[in-house]
Amino acid sequence: MAAARTLSQKVWDRHVVRAVAGEPDLLYIDLHLVHEVTSPQAFDGLRLSGRKVRRPDLTLATMDHNVPTTDLSLPIEDPVSAKQIEALRRNCEEFGIRLYAMGEADQGIVHIIGPEQGLTQPGMTVVCGDSHTSTHGAFGALAFGIGTSEVEHVLATQTLAQRRPGTMAVTIEGELGAGVTPKDVILAVIGTIGTGGGVGHVIEYRGSAMRSLSMAGRMTVCNMSIEAGARAGMVAPDDTTFAYLEGRPYAPKGAAWERALDEWRSLATDDRAVFDREVVIDAADLRPHVTWGTNPAQVVPIDGAVPDPAAFEGSAREAAERALVYMALAPGTRIRDIEVDTVFIGSCTNARIEDLRAAASVIDGHKVRAGLRALVVPGSMRVKAQAEAEGLDKVFTAAGFEWRNAGCSMCLGMNPDQLAPGERAASTSNRNFEGRQGRGGRTHLVSPAVAAATAVAGHFATPEELD
């Protein structure tokens, strides 16, 4: 009888091109996603060595990090951004790669469009020069971020030399309480295991609470696996996964679909498989979460208060002290008393249609607090079109939100959407690092529901507080 294996081990084993003891495995890559920021130097490398893209048909490019999200008919103001966007266009043309360019109907954040198009499928290996590639693991794909040298490697060879990662199970058992969202689940996980808690491992999210999540919710959870240091995050494919995929443009059709289902069902972790590490979290204990510091593990429930650094030991204490100085917060301040200047709803963590619906339902009939800037940036042009078809844009704009085009936007502030020094934001994105959303900006990570309620209240709030 074959040894029991986990989901990630099964997907890994299916992709080993060459294995030699003591060396990393040479792994075949099924889908390579490309964006403008981490690819120009890789294409340059190919040109210098006279190499081609081995499988343009397994490669897809989009423009997301730099693109303006305001009026797309205007030229990009920043000449350096414009040059990078132009470089991607030229490179895709020269190497024969499909490109969803700015302004096109399929353009969007790279981790939103892969699933949306049905390109991301169970059992695949997916890479991208972007750490949040872990998002695609929600489908039971092994998906991880790579650097530019590795992007060049995949372009040239469709393979990557990788060491087999460890396996880790994070089991969230039970029922999530009212108002507790997938974002709160992953913030709680990171708060529990820390920013280094997953280093060297692939996390498989398991348990009844995970099974109950939609694909959007699973993507939100897998997306932030990297914030716990994990190589990737995965969820075993099930009927929820299949229902999401069926009928998408690149999903298998007809007899191929039936064959795919059989294969995908066989990917689940075997009953007797043993993980290298296991963490169990009780879903019933979870509350909406808000980060208070400058890494995503510095997080507390919304009913809590900013902690005292003295409660931490060693380097964690020093990190907490530095974070509170940067965030201009005093220990003991109640989270609900913290006021914000800006609310950002967007990013590959929380800018899918389900996220926008959740935020819109909170905002409906309310107004954004006077003086507060609030923006919604859909994750893709398709999400935007869908939201407009449902009238969500009207709900947002009537409340005083700005309604934008698709892109990364204020998640990392490479385009003009940035925080000013000292500005404080409630953000549905994934990183509260110093300066992430603009130099000197202060970021608190929250769910779309909390972001929406906070926009109305002016301080951190949950939706029920508004009624």
Added chain:
Amino acid sequence: MDAVRVVQGTAVPLGRSDVDTDQIIPSEWLKRVERTGFGRGLFADWRVDRDFVLNQPEYAGARILLAGANFGTGSSREHAVWALQDYGFEAVVSPRFADIFRNNATKTGLLPVEVDAAVSDALLAAVRDDPSIELTIDVERRLIAAPAAGIEAEFALDDFTRDRFLHGLDDIGVALRYEAEIAAFEHPVVV
């Protein structure tokens, strides 16, 4: 990448845990389409502070960065490695590196030196005490030493990665040697 056998020189005691790649090279620097010129952006937001350790003249010309745990978390940007190299660093010492940062470093010849927390603390203390102290990192023997402070310790580096540093191998060239295996693996899936 070029071969790296020994890194020798003075060090900068950065310390600090959880230094993410957004700090190493802020996003406004990522718009460049070249691989060079990122040194000026290294720790750009922190360098605004005159007291920041990189601004202190006694650490000028250092080749080794002494960092705290969880160095290089966050974004996969290889620009972080390019910035460290362009500034003049040849090695980073830390009790724990983020996976993607470590991978990127080994692809471009920046040596990630993973040491025990106690060794890391001892090195930081020694260099803070005397910035002129010389460190030697021997890739072949996997040893880091600061003789003047009486410190010598092993660091973790697997054989395969060590050999790549010693010989300066071109990964893509190596992978392309297995063309037959890659071709055999490929099946005509069209996405």
